[in-house]
Amino acid sequence: MDSDKKTTHSALVKRCLEGNTEAWRRLIDRVTPLVFAICRNMRLSREESFDVFGQVSYLLLKNLENLRSSGKLMTYVAAITRHEVLALNRKAKRIRETQDPILGMLYDRSPDSPEDVFETAQKSEVLMEAIVLLPERDYEFLRALFFDASEPDYEEISKRLGMPVSSIGPTRARCLQKLQRILKRKRFRL
Amino acid sequence: MEKNKEMIDVLIDYIRKKLPAKKQGQVSRLIKDNPELGDLHELLKVLVSEGRQAEAPGLIETAQKMSGRLFEDYKKHLADDIPGRALTVYDSSVFPLPDGVRSALVDSRRMKFKSDDIVIEVSLYPLSIDLYELIGQITGLPEGGKGRVILKSDKSKYTVDTDQFHLFRFNYLPAREYTMIVEYEGNRVAHIDMTL
Known part of the structure; x- marks a missing residue:
């Protein structure tokens, strides 16, 4: 399964490098939830999150050649996102401290309960990193089921993914088992 | 599998606190x-509580528009190989407006372009x-x-020198397509295509 995933990512990356817009769109579709999960966990605003997203997209595009066969695409995306978020936070803190050191302390992003926030953030990032390793159809299925803010019902999911309503339950169970296996194999712990 | 499927539904209802109090307690003990079951519950808990927030309405579409511009710049770079071609990494105009707000009422727009270590914010x-009026700063x-x-x-063609912090300003720019060239000590360091 991992080799299938590598092939898919590798083929996508290759087509992106050739200037294929559809391949880039699909790649962005895959990485976006992970990037924004990290931004959200670090309590960035919408504008700040898109600022980070822009930088990440740029770095991703610039380094695609090196990522073509590594199978480390999502790990790389997670790492550069965290790096860009920290860089943005450092810059924002510097500006606040320059304006008023007391105000800077008040607006520091240090969470009220560091352990809780850190744990929640870690869990969500672990999940995002694992979920993109699922086969594309399973990934799309779980996204529709759990991530879509419009909360599509089974009828809608059935239409969207071209599967009978009756198979949604069993498919969900199978996808969750696959996700658990990935988490176990990668030694991810939720 | 069928039993497992039913248990998933029960667990999701448990996480969403939709079960009667007695059943909540039973599931908790189970x-x-x-x-x-504990592992499956942990997984579902993260999926249910974090999942919906991961893709706020319009997020993917906006992200696609923003990265689509970056990729269009990249394709131009592949086609013409102009030195210093900067890619669009941020454009506030892609954000969806609240219902009923016309774009003409939004009073400013921010854009950001990147070419290696040089960043141009406008x-x-x-x-x-x-x-x-266009106000910009070059970093890097x-x-x-x-x-x-x-x-x-x-x-038309307009030229301004940057100040010591590499800030610059153009006033009364007509809305149209522009190419922005950034020079440092007489050498071209960035080339940007933009539409106002």
């Missing part, structure tokens, strides 16, 4: 007593329906040297 303020250039920004369209 999770404690059964490690396998803010646009409308002076009238088709005239803008060595301090002190002479920077120059040239804005060219098919009808």
Whole structure:
């Protein structure tokens, strides 16, 4: 399964490098939830999150050649996102401290309960990193089921993914088992 | 599998606190007593509580628009290989507006372009329906040297020197397509295509 995933990512990356817009769109579709999960966990605003997203997209595009066969695409995306978020936070803190050191302390992003926030953030990032390793159809299925803010019902999911309503339950169970296996194999712990 | 499917529904309802109080307690005990169920519960808990927030309405579409511009710039770079071609990494105009708000009412636009270590940030303020003030800053250039920004369209050409912090400003720019050239000490360091 991992080799299938590598092939898919590798083929996508290759087509992106050739200037294929559809391949880039699909790649962005895959990485976006992970990037924004990290931004959200670090309590960035919408504008700040898109600022980070822009930088990440740029770095991703610039380094695609090196990522073509590594199978480390999502790990790389997670790492550069965290790096860009920290860089943005450092810059924002510097500006606040320059304006008023007391105000800077008040607006520091240090969470009220560091352990809780850190744990929640870690869990969500672990999940995002694992979920993109699922086969594309399973990934799309779980996204529709759990991530879509419009909360599509089974009828809608059935239409969207071209599967009978009756198979949604069993498919969900199978996808969750696959996700658990990935988490176990990668030694991810939720 | 069927039993498993039913249990998933029960667990999701448990996480969403939709079960009657007595059943919530029963499920809670089941999770404690059964490690396998406990693992499934942990996974579903993260999926249910974090999942919906991961893709706020319009997020993917906006991200696609923003990264789509970056990729269009990249394709131009592949086609013409112009040195210093900067890619669009941020454009506030892609954000969806709240219902009923016309784009003409939004009073500013921020854009950001990147070419290797050089970043050009631009803010646009409308002076009238088709005239803008453009204020920008270049980062990544060595301090002190002479920077120059040239804005060219098919009808006009404007040139300004940057100040010591590499800030620059253009006033009364008509809305149209431009090419922005950034020079440092007489050498071209960035090439940007933009539409006002």
